[in-house]
Amino acid sequence: MTSKMIRDYITSLVSKGIRDDGRKLLEYRKPMTVEYGVSPKSAEGSAKVQIGETEVVAGVKMEVMEPFPDSPDEGNLMVNVELLPLSNPEFELGPPGIEAIELARVVDRAIRESKCVDMKKLCIKKGEKVWTVVVDIYPLNDNGNLFDACALAALAAVKDAKFPHYDEKNDKIDYTKKTEKKLPIIELPASVTVLKIKDSFLIDPNYEETQIYDARLTVASLKDGTICALQKGGADSFTLEDIDKMIDIGIDKGKEFRKVLEK
Amino acid sequence: MYKKRNDGRKFDELRPIQAKTGVVKRADGSAMFKIGNTRAIAAVYGPRELHPKFLQNPEKGVLRCNYNMMGFSGAGERVRPGPNRRAKELSMVIEKSLTPVLDLTAYPNAVIDIFIELVETDAGTRCAAICAAAMALADAGIPMKDLVTAVSVGDAEGTLCLDINAYEDCDMGATDIPIAIMPRTGEVTLLQLDGKIKKEQLKEAIKMAIKGCKEIYEIQKKALKERYQNDK
Numbered sequence: 494m495t496s497k498m499i500r501d502y503i504t505s506l507v508s509k510g511i512r513d514d515g516r517k518l519l520e521y522r523k524p525m526t527v528e529y530g531v532s533p534k535s536a537e538g539s540a541k542v543q544i545g546e547t548e549v550v551a552g553v554k555m556e557v558m559e560p561f562p563d564s565p566d567e568g569n570l571m572v573n574v575e576l577l578p579l580s581n582p583e584f585e586l587g588p589p590g591i592e593a594i595e596l597a598r599v600v601d602r603a604i605r606e607s608k609c610v611d612m613k614k615l616c617i618k619k620g621e622k623v624w625t626v627v628v629d630i631y632p633l634n635d636n637g638n639l640f641d642a643c644a645l646a647a648l649a650a651v652k653d654a655k656f657p658h659y660d661e662k663n664d665k666i667d668y669t670k671k672t673e674k675k676l677p678i679i680e681l682p683a684s685v686t687v688l689k690i691k692d693s694f695l696i697d698p699n700y701e702e703t704q705i706y707d708a709r710l711t712v713a714s715l716k717d718g719t720i721c722a723l724q725k726g727g728a729d730s731f732t733l734e735d736i737d738k739m740i741d742i743g744i745d746k747g748k749e750f751r752k753v754l755e756k
Numbered sequence: 757m758y759k760k761r762n763d764g765r766k767f768d769e770l771r772p773i774q775a776k777t778g779v780v781k782r783a784d785g786s787a788m789f790k791i792g793n794t795r796a797i798a799a800v801y802g803p804r805e806l807h808p809k810f811l812q813n814p815e816k817g818v819l820r821c822n823y824n825m826m827g828f829s830g831a832g833e834r835v836r837p838g839p840n841r842r843a844k845e846l847s848m849v850i851e852k853s854l855t856p857v858l859d860l861t862a863y864p865n866a867v868i869d870i871f872i873e874l875v876e877t878d879a880g881t882r883c884a885a886i887c888a889a890a891m892a893l894a895d896a897g898i899p900m901k902d903l904v905t906a907v908s909v910g911d912a913e914g915t916l917c918l919d920i921n922a923y924e925d926c927d928m929g930a931t932d933i934p935i936a937i938m939p940r941t942g943e944v945t946l947l948q949l950d951g952k953i954k955k956e957q958l959k960e961a962i963k964m965a966i967k968g969c970k971e972i973y974e975i976q977k978k979a980l981k982e983r984y985q986n987d988k
Contacts, residue, residue, distance in 0.1 A: 531875060531876075532795070532826075532828055532829055532875050532876035533793075533876070534793045534831075534876060534878060535793070535828060535829045535830060535831060535876040535877055535878075536828035536829070536876070537828070539828060546781050548780075550826070550875060552826060552827065552828025552829070553828060554827060554828045554833065554834035556833060556834065573827065573837060575837060577824075577871060577873060578801070578822070578869070578871050579780060579783070579797070579798075579799040579871035579872075579873055580780065580782065580799075581782055582782065582783075582801050582804075586822060588838065589837075627827065627828075627834050629826060629827030629828050629834070629837075631826055631873065633779075633780060633797065633873075634780050634781050634782050634783075635782065636781065636782065650828075666833075668831060668832045668833070669831070
């Protein structure tokens, strides 16, 4: 629980265009980095992301399964976020709560709706066997802005992933043998969460800012400015001008997000 | 006869180790311990109030460990989320291996939580977890009689191997003997065994483990010292 005092303090700073940690409103924390292959032998792909003091790891595991009846020639994608009690004293053990579920679904949509993985190329035999890509995301240190950190980690892990060896005749995966074949990636999206505090907009909230915002909008977009997923959160409402501004910020800041991912 | 180890190590040689403390900023204490391709991260929270309340003990505090493998950390298929029987047992034995170095009577009604996450695994995960957890406790500034250090010794086709890897453990079916000690006194706080072994051979295995633990102990101490040298 964040006290009214902290809320008032942050709100008054933000209304003047400044922040507790010295950043501008539309500035990411530093360092903003991706480290690939943090679990190189175990996972098919993995990455650790740092945005300021927020750290998230993500890993990809691949399995061969039956396709869903409505997409017999496409692979499957599964995204899972676990809010580890290791990463934040407020988190508790147990099945995922609504916070973790929303996070996972927002990251899932950014990956799925941007069509960044060519799902048709994950088909092994139409109607019978397709690859399933499972992305597991774990915050290691939650210091705010898990939405963007989780998305960045997931995308980096997907980018890092290589197929394991698959013996089609015997329907067996040899996880110890990795091929050189990477996941078929078309274009990675950027995912930027814009926060509204009173009448101001800001990105990359630290922990306190994450606790006290009025509303947020997560904008996933492609290089050419196409929006591929949106998610509004928070109790406050938006005017149409708000939405317009927030989407512009989301797309614009997406360039920096993408730069980190493409490095 | 197992004549040459698959990864080229000597029979009494540990895999390369990395250890670091203070890896989880929000935690009261934390540590990373990597041995070969097994990497554990531990974070300590507490002593803090214990919930649910009926678990509180006015005479002494509770040490609570949670061991978890990340979904992508296994050698084969994805590890499904949530505690399975193995993870529950490991959490318990890790807890018991650490309890002897703490004085829990100092924390009535409170809990010390240790969360341990495995990022990558190649056998010896409970031992890596114990090494990381002990360092995290020390990093949290909790008074301890000693650190705790753990390593697994295997009996592969009659040959004792220090710090067995997944090939020796699973593919060769070595007898797996994880051992934790308090390195100053040499007292044993964890002892398990999976497989067949003669008593004489077991004695040798324990000796080998203690020798390995002493090496690990130096690495743990160094990591803790480094943290407080850099914190000036």
